Amino acid sequence: MEKKIVFLDVDGTLCNDEGFVPSSARDAVRAARKNGHLVYLCTGRSQAELYDFIMEVGFDGVIGAGGGFVCVGDEMLYHKRVSDDDVRHLVDFFNEHHVDFYLESNGGLYASENLVHHLETMMYGDVDHDEEARRKRDENPNHFIEAMIEGESLYRSDVNKACFLQSDVPFDRIKEEFAGEFNVIPCTVPMFGPDSGELAVPGVHKATAIEALLEHLGIDQKDTIALGDGMNDAEMLEYCQIGIAMGNAKPGLKEIADEVTNTHDEGGIYNSFKKHGLI
Numbered sequence: 001m002e003k004k005i006v007f008l009d010v011d012g013t014l015c016n017d018e019g020f021v022p023s024s025a026r027d028a029v030r031a032a033r034k035n036g037h038l039v040y041l042c043t044g045r046s047q048a049e050l051y052d053f054i055m056e057v058g059f060d061g062v063i064g065a066g067g068g069f070v071c072v073g074d075e076m077l078y079h080k081r082v083s084d085d086d087v088r089h090l091v092d093f094f095n096e097h098h099v100d101f102y103l104e105s106n107g108g109l110y111a112s113e114n115l116v117h118h119l120e121t122m123m124y125g126d127v128d129h130d131e132e133a134r135r136k137r138d139e140n141p142n143h144f145i146e147a148m149i150e151g152e153s154l155y156r157s158d159v160n161k162a163c164f165l166q167s168d169v170p171f172d173r174i175k176e177e178f179a180g181e182f183n184v185i186p187c188t189v190p191m192f193g194p195d196s197g198e199l200a201v202p203g204v205h206k207a208t209a210i211e212a213l214l215e216h217l218g219i220d221q222k223d224t225i226a227l228g229d230g231m232n233d234a235e236m237l238e239y240c241q242i243g244i245a246m247g248n249a250k251p252g253l254k255e256i257a258d259e260v261t262n263t264h265d266e267g268g269i270y271n272s273f274k275k276h277g278l279i
Helices: 023-034 084-096 115-124 131-139 171-177 206-217 231-239 251-256 268-275
Strands: 005-008 038-042 061-064 069-072 075-079 101-105 108-111 161-164 183-186 197-200 224-228 242-245
Touching (some): 005 206, 023 038, 023 268, 038 206, 061 206, 069 206, 075 206, 115 131, 206 224, 206 231, 224 231, 224 268, 242 251
Parallel strands (some): 005 038, 005 224, 038 061, 224 242
Antiparallel strands (some): 061 069, 101 108, 161 197, 183 197
């Protein structure tokens, strides 16, 4: 069959709810590449969140930060960053309104003052007063929290995007505050809360990055397949020739997808690759 290029979201697609890659997904990616197909990550994560256990699966490249950068192998095709003025605005606004957040750059994840404590409380319980909560934290440290960099200046020039946790400030108020400066979308991490979100460079999303990559590689849009689970995958699924929603995907994504596969832990990626002749 003709060579295909496949785009995989990470959270809720390649990785399960525990944050790990099921063996069926790993085997599917490796087999498809062995058969001559290209497999790219297409994720909201920045490079600092693409941990070794993910990259060791083996990919042909990465679209990261929700389309903010594109890597072909080790080559950076393009990289769009948040302006210094917009970074200052978001940092000042979130600090003033006590919204916990982190800035994503390819060099690291930079945490606001209370973010790590907030995350630990959500994951483990009252780590300040509950010995059992502290034991859980110490015995099962979370790789995402451990990756956070604390105490650094948040007025940075290397920001891809930002994520904020649910707070007393409604999502719509945040969206209104940053209209024209950021594309504000709901966050895809359930633990962060229904009013959590992401702030990305306007006009940048996964489909715009895929289009630029296809032009660079000389690959036709008809040879594209995408798999995702969240509404930040909507443009990607609509742009690609075959858009597949995971069984655990948001209802809105299933409605616009060409088809729905199984969940991540039920072999959704493997079964889709098999169905479409990639393996």
